[in-house]
Amino acid sequence: MSAAFSARLKRIERADELLSSLALVLMALIPAVEILLRPLMGRGIENAPVLVQHLGLVLAMFGALAAERHGHLTTLAGGARVDGARPNPLLHAFSHAVAALVCGMLAVASWRLVASEMEVSHVLAYGIPLWWVQASMPLGFALLGLKLGARCLPMAWGKLAGSLLCPLAGLLLAWQFDGSALPIWPGLLLLLAALLAGAPIFAALGGLALLLFWQDGMPLASVALSHYQITVNPSLPALPLFTLAGLVFARTGAARRLGDLFVALFGQGVTGTVLAAAVLCSCFTAFTGGSGVTILALGGLLLPLLKQAGYPERRGIGLVTSASALGVLLAPSVPLIMYAIIARVPINTMFLAGLLPAAVMVGFLLICGGYLRRGQASEAASSALPASQVTAAPRDRRLILAAAWSAKWEILAPFVAIGSLVSGLATPTESAALTALYAVLTQALAHRELYWRLLGQALSESAQIIGGVLLILGMALGLTNYLIDAGIPDAAIEAVQALIPNKFVFLLALTLFLLLAGALMEIFAAIVVLVPLLLPVALSYGIDAVHFGIIFLAAMEMGFLCPPAGMNIYFSSAMFGKPVRYVAQAVLPALLAIFLGTLAIAWLPVLATGLPGLLLP
Numbered sequence: 087m088s089a090a091f092s093a094r095l096k097r098i099e100r101a102d103e104l105l106s107s108l109a110l111v112l113m114a115l116i117p118a119v120e121i122l123l124r125p126l127m128g129r130g131i132e133n134a135p136v137l138v139q140h141l142g143l144v145l146a147m148f149g150a151l152a153a154e155r156h157g158h159l160t161t162l163a164g165g166a167r168v169d170g171a172r173p174n175p176l177l178h179a180f181s182h183a184v185a186a187l188v189c190g191m192l193a194v195a196s197w198r199l200v201a202s203e204m205e206v207s208h209v210l211a212y213g214i215p216l217w218w219v220q221a222s223m224p225l226g227f228a229l230l231g232l233k234l235g236a237r238c239l240p241m242a243w244g245k246l247a248g249s250l251l252c253p254l255a256g257l258l259l260a261w262q263f264d265g266s267a268l269p270i271w272p273g274l275l276l277l278l279a280a281l282l283a284g285a286p287i288f289a290a291l292g293g294l295a296l297l298l299f300w301q302d303g304m305p306l307a308s309v310a311l312s313h314y315q316i317t318v319n320p321s322l323p324a325l326p327l328f329t330l331a332g333l334v335f336a337r338t339g340a341a342r343r344l345g346d347l348f349v350a351l352f353g354q355g356v357t358g359t360v361l362a363a364a365v366l367c368s369c370f371t372a373f374t375g376g377s378g379v380t381i382l383a384l385g386g387l388l389l390p391l392l393k394q395a396g397y398p399e400r401r402g403i404g405l406v407t408s409a410s411a412l413g414v415l416l417a418p419s420v421p422l423i424m425y426a427i428i429a430r431v432p433i434n435t436m437f438l439a440g441l442l443p444a445a446v447m448v449g450f451l452l453i454c455g456g457y458l459r460r461g462q463a464s465e466a467a468s469s470a471l472p473a474s475q476v477t478a479a480p481r482d483r484r485l486i487l488a489a490a491w492s493a494k495w496e497i498l499a500p501f502v503a504i505g506s507l508v509s510g511l512a513t514p515t516e517s518a519a520l521t522a523l524y525a526v527l528t529q530a531l532a533h534r535e536l537y538w539r540l541l542g543q544a545l546s547e548s549a550q551i552i553g554g555v556l557l558i559l560g561m562a563l564g565l566t567n568y569l570i571d572a573g574i575p576d577a578a579i580e581a582v583q584a585l586i587p588n589k590f591v592f593l594l595a596l597t598l599f600l601l602l603a604g605a606l607m608e609i610f611a612a613i614v615v616l617v618p619l620l621l622p623v624a625l626s627y628g629i630d631a632v633h634f635g636i637i638f639l640a641a642m643e644m645g646f647l648c649p650p651a652g653m654n655i656y657f658s659s660a661m662f663g664k665p666v667r668y669v670a671q672a673v674l675p676a677l678l679a680i681f682l683g684t685l686a687i688a689w690l691p692v693l694a695t696g697l698p699g700l701l702l703p
Contacts, residue, residue, distance in 0.1 A: 102151035102229075106549035107542065109145040110330060113138050113323050117519035121512070133211040138515060139318040140210060140219045145326055146317045146560070147226030149553020150288075154233050158550050159286040160558060160608050177283040179238040183252045184280035185289035186238070189231030190256025191296055192313075194264065195306035196223035199314065202307070223310060228253065234286075260296075260306055267303035287608055288554075291615075292561035298568045312567050313560025316614075320515070321427045326552040327518035328418045328503070331525040332374035333544040335496065336383040338535040341370065343493035345387050350482070350489040359395040360457050363388045363402075364409040364448050371413025373499070380410040381654060385661040400672050405457050407658040407669060408676030411646035412447050414609075414639050415440035418503045418521070421609055421642065423514070424559075425635045428617045434508045438697040439632045443640060443687045450683030455675045495528040508701075555610050562614035575622045582623050589627045593688040596620070597641050601681065604645015605652065612642060629691070636694040640684040647673045647680075 120134045131137065153159050200220045208216040231253030238248035274297060281290040295309045316322065335341070348362035366388070371380045385406055392402035414421050417437035426436040452458045490497065502524050507517040529536035536544075569575070586592045603612050617638065624634040646654040649670060658669045687693050 099155065102148040102155070103546045103549065106145050106148040106152055106553060107545035109141045109148070110326055110545055110549055113141045113145065113515075114327055114330070114519045114522045116141075117323075117513075117516040118523055121516060121520075131211075135320060135513075135515065136318075137211045138323050139320060140216075142323050142326070142556075143219055143314065143317045144222050145549055146553050146556035147222045149549035149551075150557045151226060151229055151233065151553070152546060153550040153554040154230060154286075156550060159288065159554050161284050161286055174283075175240075179248075181280045181283040181285035182234045182237045183248065184276060184293070185285045186231045186235035186248065186252035187256035187259075188277075188289045188293040188296070189227045189234060190253035190258075191260040191306065192256075192292055192310065193224045193227040193231060193253070194257050194260035195296070195308075196220075196227055196310040196313075198264070198305065198307040199310040200224060220314065223314065228257075231256065234289075263300070264306050266300070268297075268300050270297045270301040273297045273300075286557075287611055288557035288561045291558065291565055291611060295561055295564035295568060298565070308567070309561070309564035312564035313557075316559050316563045317556050319427055321423065321433060322556075323515040324418070324423050324433070324518035325420050325555070326548055327515070327522040328373070328423070329420060329551055330544060330548040331499070331503070331518075331522045332370075333379065333547055334522075334525040334529055334536060334541070335499070336370070336374050336379055337540055337544055338529045339533060340493075340496045340529065341383045341387060343489070344370070344496055345384065345391070347486075347489040347493045347497075349391065350486045356395050356397055357458060359391055360397065360405065360452065363392060363405055364412075364452055364457070367406060367409035368412040368416060368444060368448055369500075371410050372416035372419045373413075380413070381406060381657045381661050384410070385658070389662065400668075401457065403658060403662050403664065403669060404672035404674075404676060405455075407654050408451060408455065408647055408673045408680070409448070411643045411654055411680070412444065412451065414643050415444040415447065415636065417441075417500070418518070419639075420555075421613060421639055424610060424613050425617060425639060428613055429621055429631055429635055431631055431635060432702075433514045435632055435698045435702060436635060437504055437508065438701060439636055439694045440639070441697055442693045443636050446686060446693060447640060447643065447680060447683045450679045450686065451676055453679075454682050455679035457675075495532050499524060499528075558608060558611045559614050562611045566615055566618045570618060575619050578619060579623050579626050583626060589629070590689060592627055593629075593637070594685065596624070596637065597681065597684050597688060600638060600641030601644045601648070604642045605648035607645070609642050609645060612645070613638075630695055632698060633691045633694045637684065637688045640680070640687050644677055644680050644684070647677055 116131055116134055116138050120131055123131065150159070200217050200223065203217040203220055204215075210216045210219060232249045235252035236245040236249035238252065239245060273293065277285075277290050277293045277297070280293075281287070292309065295312070296306055299306055299308050344366055345362070348366045349359060352358035352361040352365075367380055367384060370384060374380050374383065388406050389399070389402050392405070393399055397405075413419055416422075417440065419440070422436050422440055423433055425431070426433040499521065503517060503521040506512040506520055507514060512520060526536060526541065530541070582592065586595055600612075600616075603616060607615070617635075620638070621631060621634055625631065629637075646652055647670075649655060649666070652670075655666055655669045655673070658664070659666045662669070
C-alpha cells in the first residue's frame with residue numbers, strides 16, 4: 087500500500103515535467119502546422135503566434151518547478167549541483183526560507199495581475215480566456231515557494247513547517263503592505279545574505295525588484311507584469327525550441343559523428359586534433375544553448391582523442407573547457423537571440439554579425455592561449471605514442487567523405503536554422519520549430535538513435551533549462567524596468583562620459599567591467615539587467631547596437647571560465663574528475679586570449695558589422 091502510494095506521489099510530482107514538455111511539443115508543432123496550412127487552406131491555426139507565446143509562459147512556470155526538483159535553479163555558484171559539495175545546513179535553510187518567502191510575495195503580485203485580466207476577460211484562441219494561462223504564474227510561484235520551503239529542514243515535520251510557513255509569510259506580507267512605502271535596507275541586507283548563502287538568483291533579483299517598487303509605494307503587480315511580458319515576447323519561443331534541437335543532437339550520436347568529421351578534416355596529429363576540438367566545441371555550444379552541455383556531450387570524446395594524439399591532459403582539459411565557451415557568438419546561440427530580443431535588434435542581423443567574431447575568438451584562443459605553440463611533442467614525451475605519430479597524420483580524402491556522409495544530417499542542421507530565417511522564409515519562432523522537428527526526425531528516423539524515453543529526457547531537460555532561465559529573465563526585467571523609470575541610464579551616460587571622454591578607453595573599461603560582471607552574474611541575468619543600462623552609454627560614444635552586442639557576448643564568454651559564476655569550470659571538474667582549482671588553473675591562458683580577442687573585436691567594429699552590412703539591406 088505504501089509502495090503504491092509512493093509511486094502515485096512520484097507521478098504527481100512529475101506533473102510539472104509532463105506539462106512543460108507538452109507545452110514545448112505544442113510550441114514546435116503549431117508553427118509547423120501553420121506553415122503547412124497557410125498555402126493549402128488560406129488560413130492557419132487561430133491566433134497561432136500568440137498561442138505559442140503563451141505556451142512559453144506555461145513552459146516557464148512548470149519548467150522552473152521541474153528545475154527546482156532536479157536542483158537546476160541557478161545560484162551564485164553556478165546552479166547545477168555537479169561538484170557534489172554538501173551545503174552548510176544553516177545556510178541552506180536560511181537561503182531556501184528567504185527564497186520561499188519571495189515566492190509567496192510573487193504569487194500575490196501575480197494574482198493581482200490575473201485578477202485585473204479577469205475583469206477585462208480577453209480571449210486567447212478558440213474561446214480560451216487569457217487569464218487561464220496567466221493563472222499559471224501565481225500557481226507556479228506558490229508551488230515553487232512550497233517546494234523551496236520544504237527544503238529548509240530535512241525532518242518530515244521541518245519540511246511541512248517550512249513549506250507552509252515561509253511562503254505564507256511572504257504572501258501575508260505582500261497582501262498586507264502592497265502599495266505602501268516601506269524602507270528598503272532591511273530587506274536588501276536579507277536578500278544579499280541569502281544570495282551569498284546559496285539562494286537561487288531569481289529569488290534575489292525578484293526580491294530586489296519587489297523592494298524597489300515597494301519603497302516607492304508602487305503596486306507589486308508591476309514585477310509580475312515584467313515576468314509576463316518577457317515570457318510571451320514574440321521572439322522568445324525560439325529559445326526553448328533551439329535548446330531542444332541542441333539537446334537532441336547532444337543525447338544521440340551526433341557528437342561522435344561530428345567529431346569524426348572534424349578530426350578527418352583537420353588531420354589526426356596534435357595540431358589537427360586541437361583545431362578539430364576547438365571548432366567542434368564552439369559549433370556545438372551554439373546549438374546546445376549552454377557550454378556546460380557541450381562539455382558533458384563532447385568531453386568524454388575529445389579528451390581521449392587529444393591524449394591519444396600526444397596532447398598533455400592538463401592542456402587538453404583547458405582547451406575543451408575554454409573552447410566550449412566560444413559558441414555564444416554563433417547562431418543559433420540562446421544568448422545571441424536573447425540579446426537581440428532585449429536590444430530590439432533583428433535576430434538575423436545578430437546571426438550574421440557573430441560569424442567573423444566567433445572565428446576571431448577561436449583564433450585568439452588557439453594562438454594567444456598557446457594551444458598551438460611549438461614544442462608540444464616534448465610536453466608529450468611521457469606519452470606512449472612515438473614522436474612521428476604525435477606531430478602529424480596525413481588527411482585521407484576517403485575518410486573525410488565517409489565521415490561527411492555519416493554526419494550529413496547534422497551538417498545540414500545550421501542551414502535549416504539559419505537559412506530559413508535569413509532568407510525570410512520563416513519567422514524566428516518558425517525557424518526554431520523547424521530546426522527542432524528536423525533534429526527529432528533525423529535522429530529518430532535517419533539514424534534510429536532517438537527513442538521515446540530519450541526524447542522525453544530531452545524535452546524535460548529543455549523545459550528545466552528554459553524554465554530556470556526565464557525565471558531569472560522575468561525578475562531581472564522587473565528590476566531593469568524600475569531602473570529605467572528611475573533615470574539610471576541617463577545618469578550613467580553623464581557620469582561615464584565625464585569620467586572617460588575617449589571611445590577606445592571606454593571600450594577597454596567596458597571589457598574589464600564585463601569580465602567582472604560575467605564572473606559574478608549568470609549570463610542571462612547579465613543580458614537583461616546590464617544591456618538596457620550599458621547600451622545607451624555605448625550608443626552615446628557612437629558604438630553601433632549590433633557591435634555592442636557582439637562585444638558584450640564575447641566578454642561574457644570569459645565569465646564562463648571565472649569563479650564563482652563560471653559554469654564551465656564546475657562542469658569540467660565533474661566531467662573529468664579533477665579539482666575545481668586544477669581546472670581553473672588550466673584555463674588561465676585561455677582567459678587572457680579571450681580578453682585580447684574581445685578587445686580586437688571592440689576596436690575593429692567591421693568584424694561585427696561587415697557581414698550584416700554586406701548581405702542585409
